[in-house]
Amino acid sequence: MKYKTCVSIAENSSQKIKANLKEALKKSDYVEIRFDFLKTEQIPKTLEIIKKDLKKIVCTLRPKSEGGKFEGDEKERIAILKLIATYNPFLLDIEFNTIKKNKELARYLKSTKTKLLVSWHDFKKTPKFSELKNIMNQMTKFSYNVKIVTTAKSVDDSTRVLQLYSKNEKNNLIAFAMGNSGKVSRILCLYLGSPYTYVSLGKPVALGQFSVDEVKKIIGRKLG
DSSP states (O other), X not given: OOOOEEEEEOOSSHHHHHHHHHHHHHHOSEEEEEGGGSOGGGHHHHHHHHXXXXXXXXXXXXXXXXXXXXXXXXXXXXXXXXXXXXXOOSEEEEXXXXXXXXXXXXXXXXXXXXXXXXXXXXXXXXXXXXXXXXXXXXXXXXXXXXXXXXXXXXXXXXXXXXXXXXXXXXXXXXXXEESXXXXXXXXXXXXXXXXOEEEBSSSOSSTTOOBHHHHHHHHTOOOO
């Protein structure tokens, strides 16, 4: 089976990101860089260091309220997101809660033609299917690329979030569940239409994440 992976990199220095990025792109189609793990003043320099590879990079600047590490205020975070957008990355991850309440940001990103990955996470549970479907339908108003991630306490939770693929008609949907009970959903989503699955180089960045080598062994395809 043909599939694609996206290695998540969460490091606290530009040099570590540069080194990991080089290794990750040898093994993976795409790389997610978690800019929220950097100090704010390190971000412009890091963008310059990695700019030649940005066409393969998902850029994420997750606030603490959404499970991230960014410590500045929201005004500062929005300014950095706009800066990242000027580099035209493969995808810019924007939280659904951020874009739906910030019309000025939404307009700006539309004007720059930045490719967005609108994301929504539940770090405590997996809501009812009707709620998940409603969230997905609202998210598709902002982008063709949609990411919905829940937390699984059981296999049923994983099944519920994966059901979204049966209701997705035209969008690039990435939907899976975190946690040990959700691990299998990170593989199954690929069979259901996810453009890629998130992996690590070794140590998981999120709970239940496989390494890029583990996914290769499970699916049994070598990247050519």
